[in-house]
Amino acid sequence: MSNEERIAQYKNQLETYLREFYEKRSNLPQSRLFEAMQYSLMAGGKRLRPVLAMEFCRLCGGDWHQAVPFAAAVEMIHTYSLIHDDLPAMDNDDFRRGEPTNHRVYGEAMAILAGDALLTDAFMVAATAQLPDPKDMAFAIETLAECAGSMGMVGGQALDIASGERELTEQEVIDIQTRKTGALIHAACVLGAIAGGGSEEQIDAAARFAEGLGMAFQIRDDMLDVIGTQQELGKGIGTDETKNTFVRLYGLEACEELVQRYTGYALDALEVYSDTEFLSELAGSLTDRRV
Amino acid sequence: MSNEERIAQYKNQLETYLREFYEKRSNLPQSRLFEAMQYSLMAGGKRLRPVLAMEFCRLCGGDWHQAVPFAAAVEMIHTYSLIHDDLPAMDNDDFRRGEPTNHRVYGEAMAILAGDALLTDAFMVAATAQLPDPKDMAFAIETLAECAGSMGMVGGQALDIASGERELTEQEVIDIQTRKTGALIHAACVLGAIAGGGSEEQIDAAARFAEGLGMAFQIRDDMLDVIGTQQELGKGIGTDETKNTFVRLYGLEACEELVQRYTGYALDALEVYSDTEFLSELAGSLTDRRV
Numbered sequence: 001m002s003n004e005e006r007i008a009q010y011k012n013q014l015e016t017y018l019r020e021f022y023e024k025r026s027n028l029p030q031s032r033l034f035e036a037m038q039y040s041l042m043a044g045g046k047r048l049r050p051v052l053a054m055e056f057c058r059l060c061g062g063d064w065h066q067a068v069p070f071a072a073a074v075e076m077i078h079t080y081s082l083i084h085d086d087l088p089a090m091d092n093d094d095f096r097r098g099e100p101t102n103h104r105v106y107g108e109a110m111a112i113l114a115g116d117a118l119l120t121d122a123f124m125v126a127a128t129a130q131l132p133d134p135k136d137m138a139f140a141i142e143t144l145a146e147c148a149g150s151m152g153m154v155g156g157q158a159l160d161i162a163s164g165e166r167e168l169t170e171q172e173v174i175d176i177q178t179r180k181t182g183a184l185i186h187a188a189c190v191l192g193a194i195a196g197g198g199s200e201e202q203i204d205a206a207a208r209f210a211e212g213l214g215m216a217f218q219i220r221d222d223m224l225d226v227i228g229t230q231q232e233l234g235k236g237i238g239t240d241e242t243k244n245t246f247v248r249l250y251g252l253e254a255c256e257e258l259v260q261r262y263t264g265y266a267l268d269a270l271e272v273y274s275d276t277e278f279l280s281e282l283a284g285s286l287t288d289r290r291v
Numbered sequence: 292m293s294n295e296e297r298i299a300q301y302k303n304q305l306e307t308y309l310r311e312f313y314e315k316r317s318n319l320p321q322s323r324l325f326e327a328m329q330y331s332l333m334a335g336g337k338r339l340r341p342v343l344a345m346e347f348c349r350l351c352g353g354d355w356h357q358a359v360p361f362a363a364a365v366e367m368i369h370t371y372s373l374i375h376d377d378l379p380a381m382d383n384d385d386f387r388r389g390e391p392t393n394h395r396v397y398g399e400a401m402a403i404l405a406g407d408a409l410l411t412d413a414f415m416v417a418a419t420a421q422l423p424d425p426k427d428m429a430f431a432i433e434t435l436a437e438c439a440g441s442m443g444m445v446g447g448q449a450l451d452i453a454s455g456e457r458e459l460t461e462q463e464v465i466d467i468q469t470r471k472t473g474a475l476i477h478a479a480c481v482l483g484a485i486a487g488g489g490s491e492e493q494i495d496a497a498a499r500f501a502e503g504l505g506m507a508f509q510i511r512d513d514m515l516d517v518i519g520t521q522q523e524l525g526k527g528i529g530t531d532e533t534k535n536t537f538v539r540l541y542g543l544e545a546c547e548e549l550v551q552r553y554t555g556y557a558l559d560a561l562e563v564y565s566d567t568e569f570l571s572e573l574a575g576s577l578t579d580r581r582v
Contacts, residue, residue, distance in 0.1 A: 025442065030449045030450050030453070033453070089400045108380035113449045115407075116407075116410065117441035117446070119410055121440040124436035127430075134426045134429065137432070141428070145411050145414040145415035149408050149411030149414075150408035150412050151412075154404050154407050
């Protein structure tokens with residue numbers, strides 16, 4: 001199977017799962033809420049985090065289908081974070097992936113609730129995962145919540161907002177970005193490994209891969225914000241320009257090198273696994289991505 | 292031990308747990324977020340849901356301390372829902388329990404994030420519960436998320452918002468209120484019973500008690516909105532007056548009878564337990580409460 005076919009297979013499985021989850025509930029009266037949730041959930045995107053979860057499950061020797069609930073949970077959390085980030089009180093963005101943002105279509109109140117519901121439902125979905133050892137469920141839920149909550153993603157977003165227009169130190173930028181972007185990638189890789197029945201060594205390797213990839217991904221994102229075009233990204237360029245990014249800290253050229261270094265760090269972590277060609281190519285394609 | 296002493300013991304244990312949870316994390320840089328979260332979390336309140344969780348754990352024969360993580364999780368979810376409900380895009384309330392609402396103190400962006408973080412951290416806390424059978428963790432997490440998410444509390448809030456100023460049918464009001472208020476009371480009682488190692492019969496009885504108490508509690512709440520005073524409730528009166536309430540459907544007198552009937556339904560469910568004096572008195576005091 002080619003890498004493209006594998007990605008298509010993972011994405012297809014994820015999207016079928018998400019569609020069926022809400023179709024089963026289409027007889028409930030709160031249809032407007034479900035519509036708002038699915039508007040953002042089914043808006044496409046790379047589905048990077050779900051792909052990572054399913055692939056780490058496979059690498060640990062599991063049937064990758066077992067990781068689908070975790071993959072879906074992480075994608076639901078990623079989607080809620082985009083909806084809330086776009087709100088008028090936050091980044092106040094009108095477009096996302098070339099389409100009107102959730103609150104532009106459904107209003108601010110419903111967008112807040114759609115985000116809240118996606119975040120909560122994510123844990124409902126995650127709890128349905130069939131684990132080789134059911135006792136691992138507590139570890140998986142704790143990891144997911146720690147990566148997404150005050151210690152992780154939301155913590156990073158709060159640091160970013162609290163910093164305002166102030167010029168940040170290198171450490172402060174790293175504090176923000178590892179939480180905002182890195183934490184959820186960490187959750188995807190580690191939960192995939194848990195679903196696959198991975199050993200402690202394999203789970204640790206998944207975490208280190210995520211750490212490297214998360215940094216490479218974020219630095220590349222900052223670079224694209226400078227060198228990209230509105231059409232390529234499908235969102236307004238420069239909304240982050242007053243923010244503290246790696247490009248502002250190091251400059252474009254050094255960022256290019258850093259992306260290579262962090263990608264290398266991620267690939268080194270894969271040593272404990274065999275059959276890592278897919279992940280290597282995926283990491284490489286993210287490094288070079290234009291969007 | 293008197294009932295007042297038991298309530299004080301439960302509340303004290305809960306508040307110590309919540310305080311320590313965030314004190315342990317006070318060295319993290321996102322201190323403003325933690326401050327905003329604790330502002331609402333430690334603002335007092337009846338702590339009804341945590342008390343129910345701990346008491347059902349005890350009634351099922353467990354050590355009630357085992358239910359503290361679940362009790363804390365439910366209270367964190369309750370608190371986040373108040374923060375988000377008060378937002379300008381939602382009810383736009385300036386005061387809560389006599390104090391300025393979260394967004395009035397910390398700004399709208401931080402209030403959204405404080406809510407998001409409390410909701411997420413709730414699952415992190417819940418996952419640390421030590422259950423008689425660790426395999427029950429999946430059931431507990433699924434129940435908590437189902438009660439709080441699109442099928443439960445957020446679903447009720449979305450129905451309420453989508454209905455706008457329209458006059459609702461009896462069924463529509465019940466659809467909204469059982470989700471908005473009843474669902475989280477259900478989660479508290481059922482998770483308490485799970486933490487106590489309750490049998491299927493005991494868990495089912497906890498669910499029926501919650502159903503009756505949830506309805507009685509909400510109808511009483513609607514009544515207080517009409518007969519209360521601003522001072523007694525510590526929030527603006529009449530912000531819900533254009534909304535569809537049980538008082539508008541049935542009138543005050545019939546509501547009084549309904550509160551008694553639903554409370555009776557709740558108490559009947561307790562038959563499978565012994566030593567239910569505390570819960571009976573608690574249910575009675577909620578029925579007669581002035582605030």
